[in-house]
Amino acid sequence: MKRYSAFAVAREAMTYHQGWERAWRSPEPRDAYEVIVIGAGGHGLATAYYLGREHGIKNVAVIEKGWLGGGNTGRNTTIIRSNYLQDPSAAIYEKARALYEDLSQDLNYNIMFSPRGVMMVAQTHHEVRGYQRTAHANALQGVTTEFITPERVKELCPIIEINGPRYPVLGALWQARGGTARHDAVAWGYARKCSDMGMDIIQKTEVTGIRQKNGVVTGVETSRGPINCKKLCIVVAGHSSQLAEMAGFRLPIESVALQALVSEPIKPCMDVVVMANTVHGYLSQSDKGEMVIGGGTDGFNNYTQRGSFHHIEETVRALTETFPMLARLKMLRQWGGIVDMTGDRSPILSTTPLGNTFVNCGWGTGGFKAIPGSGFAMAELVARGEPGPLAAAFSLGRFTEGRFIDESVAAGVAH
């Protein structure tokens, strides 16, 4: 693999960049692999990468129905934070955030992790108490956050209206080392490294069946023929229940559309990421200058990657109240993605009823930020056949035991 650097770009410029090699190979599938990962999104590719890097398992294929990174990895609002409330969540998201810190160097691919700071503004007393609780929890979890005053909120984000007529800002939970990254680059960077390790990323290949013998998976049927494997890992957000059905088990997952939109690009006006849960909206400015806006999920299940327009309206309305200058900007593009929702809004990284098959799903509306941690924990689970400490709490068994990891807590209810 040719290393990327400013020097390399300068060198290749001499030949008008005609000397660059492929970022990842486009191989024909082999007959068999040690591990097959279904789904070449961020989580699937990261799983493959850490299987190679941490566990020396490089005989791996990542099979993708469409194009790599084309699901939610390429559709999210790129926010990275780890200020979660529950211990298992904070552990895996903080692991992910920490891996993001030097992922560009690790992958030799600039994924543009930018720890510009994430604030979750509190606009009711109830939210203030909720975020104070999170700050206390984070301090014990080794996640650096603090509860800040409205004045500090305004200082960090001058375009916010803290004395709005409806919901004045009462403070915020601030994670200075949270931020954003370039979502596509995360998938591409992992793919390039996986390919370099000799793994096969097989795009445009749909898994149509799961081959089993005596309760053990022996391989998959695909649109390009059967491929055998010793271990199977299903990482297909948005289609998890369908793949599970193929494998013969059920998942406690509902699939709903989540939407986002961007404005036209403008000169920099906002350095931080702001999330406002009372009014259901979040906002950041991309390096291109677009204001990136995340909205809510539909109340019904579907697979269309489109959503109901009223969510866009509600989100925009809320954000233009919180950031009045947004009103004079224009919506450039809106889109949707299908997210897996579990009953407790926490992910599943788990063994399955099939001994050598593992599943990673249920990241809901917040999977992007978890990619490196998720891949790291999943690789450990697949390699050892049992979960390590990061994945342990996220087993399927928690639903039968009632051991939920509920992160909707801060949302709570008003009284």
Place this chain on the structure above:
Amino acid sequence: MSTRLTRAGRLIDPTRPLEFRFNGKRLRGFAGDTLASALLANDQMLVGRSFKYHRPRGIVASGAEEPNALVNMGAEGRFEPNQRATTTELFDGLSATSQNHWPSLEYDIGAINTHLARFLPAGFYYKMFIHPRPFWKHVYEPFIRQSAGLGRAPKARDADRYEHFYAHVDLLIIGGGVAGLQAALTAGRAGRRVLVIEQTPHWGGRAPVDGGEIDGQPTEAWIGDALAALSEMANVTLRNRTMGAGIYDHGYALGYERVSDHAPDGGDAPRHRLWRIRARHILSATGAIERPLSFAGNDLPGVMLAAAMRDYLVDYGVSPGDRTVVVTNNDDAYRTAIALKEAGLEVPVIADARDHATGPLAERARGMGIRVETGMGIAAVKGGKRVTGVALCAQAGEGAAREYVACDAVAMSGGWSPVVHFWSHCGGKLTWDRAGAMFRPDADHPPTGQDGLPMVTAAGAANGAMMLDACMADAVAQARLATIAAGGKARKTAPPEVECAAEQAIEPVWIMPQGAPIEARSKMWLDFQNDVKVSDVQLAAREGYESVEHTKRYTTLGMATDQGKLSNINGLAVLSDALNAEIPATGTTTFRPPYTPISLASLGGEAHGELFQPIRKTPIHDWGDANGADWEPVGLWRRAYAYPRDGETVEQAVAREVTNTRENLGLLDASTLGKIIVQGPDAGRFLDMLYTNMMSTLKPGRCRYGLMCSENGFLIDDGVVARIDDQTFLCHTTTGGAERIHGHMEEWLQTEWWDWKVYTANVTEQFAQIAVVGPNARKLLEKLGGMDVSPEALPFMAWADGQIGGFDIRAYRISFSGELSYEIAVPASQGRAFWDALMTAGQEFGVMAYGTEALHIMRAEKGFIMIGDETDGTVIPQDLGLDWAISRKKDDYLGKRAQVRSFMANPERWKLVGLETLDGSVLPDGIYAVGQGRNANGQANVIGRVTSTYHSPTLNKGIAMGLIQRGPERMGEVVEFARTDGGRIPARIVSPVFLDPEGERQNV
């Protein structure tokens, strides 16, 4: 130079001159101009700078597809960046400035990037700026951010007004060109309710510029007749300046009307109007967009789309250049050459990439003395901020210049692409039309509605029928189908007689010349705004970004504010060629709404400021406003947190309110608490399933405190249920829970127990409810007189209807404070009068209003839980010592099965206790109790947390409630709480009931 011709344009009113400013320069235009045509008329071809390389940019198009001519407009509350000059109607006093340059449009430091372009290919930032790590955030990224972006960020609050319209129609027609008008005639005559929306101020689309005849008259006359006929039809609505913005599932469409952008001082009209349209069927008659050609230097100001140049000439009487070279691969561009020549302008040569040009248009051009060179293309455009000439070459070669032709403008045409956005927004598929070299709607794979039938029909040029005769024939045929789909009847009719020039077939040309070397390919622009060149797309293909989505994202092709209207098809053709694949195999990127960017303010409509989530007000709200209420938002309500008096802090007020209520008399506006009527023969059975308690055994006239759990066993709400009569219950919910719990009830009734005879009604706003609390509560009611409120007549947990002080009331003997308490409901209309009566009569008993914080403190002193404080979605009733409220006699209730799961019954669960610091201080909110050591993930082990914490004015010390591992077994133990700064606070585990454990104060 570009200039205004003496011959007036079709859309210009030469009698109405207008003044405007561009970059401070005072310029003149006419009514009917767009900002773009007016700029061209003033020889202002250079209008902006590109995104990445800061290259000089000129106007290239004449409509919504324009990628370059974006300007800042307005000031302060009306300042707005990124306004498209080609779709901005000129008005007197318009002031615009160009974007993305420093210090000026003419001399831009950022243009150094154009010299570094060779080092800044597609995706360069993924390969650079990797080391050293901190430099990305602190050095590289800030620099990139500064040079990116386009217009300036607005600062002020928007000064304009926006509104929403709602329309329900049988047929929505998007596009008011000849095809759209023809379809409107068909559907209108069939009696359908039709809405026709057109994005420009004018009807008829391109047809009047392109010439031809319909039904024996010039197109313009036919358009006039069609409009006259349509305006006679009451069932047809015509709206110009209204763009189709997007199509959503189930026949939902958005229209975006620019009501007063063209006349910003037009009184109190809204600026934009968002049309939310439900249509039985939608017809897309959105025309087509011309494609540029990819030759070296095709981005220089002065290079324009051929049809756009014709528009400026015919519609606005503006010539973009004196000497224009035309370059094409199809016949349509000849119309531009002919129009230029007819206007007395020079056309030194038409370079036609095809080997033959023998159609009538080519012959006519030749006949006018225009030199036509076939098999020729442009090797390079010369010039800096304006075209000065072109080098011609053989299209089949590698670009060896045959001839240099001086010129100041280039008109290019690479063919036309139907506007398929509205076909595609909801999943309609496209097919590659090889003969037309275009993607057009695939009639076999239309977007479908909820009934599985096609939801959208495409007609005319939008359906790939480009020539006027084919366009009208297709419009007639599709209009019939659309009319039937919209529920009407329509017979097959013959298309109108159309006269138009026949056209010779297009020859696809994606790179000019065919064998251009890399040096030339890295100067061929695909995306003018984002600076994506042919070489960039080829680089993406070389590096394995083979999916069209990968290429788009890697190169930013089509991601600019024009969303690739000019660049996408050319880009994917180049990609297909690089991959050695067929164009249809490569496919397109997804078409997403909106068609062109729409203002965020219009999405909000009127709902901003006071009208954004309007505040719900109880009948007593105004009294609170007049008496200094310190409001807090609770759901959509505002509740008084406290009522500070002169000179008091909020904390002092809260303490006074608690003390006064405990010692004398307090009034609480409890109107926001949810009140849901549940009625029917199965009401008791239903509530037995909903609550953990047994409700069916409750006697009329009595109240019972109930708990509601989710299916997963977790507490979701609590409240007092009163049985009104045999078949009627009134369920109180938390303030925030009213709508949610009502929805929860309905969900179960509608999906699971649909055969149970139960109705529910949310009557929260029908009643005002006032808590009369304190030792003097009964005295006050007795003074006002009426019903018997003695302990015998109205014991604790009973309710009764009656009169107090002449008001019809319902009194509930319930208490959330531990004091003698009556919650009294009156019809909402009587709420304020009753409150005033209580206040006046209560003076002698020391009455004071109290707010939510006093309420919270008093309930905490009594150890009563609060949903949302003690519960957070992970807590079951058993955790809170509420086992007594769980009926053991019932077979089932929601959550019962979940609560027997192993972890729910685990003795290690955190359970409710009271907490007191050793020094009487108040524990911080949300603080955790720490145990020994760390868990496998290195996190400190925790054994509990504080759920509610207050200073108790009654006990004059800090009190708290919390959940502690095995808490109730550990009474008297001291546990340590961890401050965020690492310090520890010891606190003792005590009973959560801090005051009056025997209930002597309330049961009097």
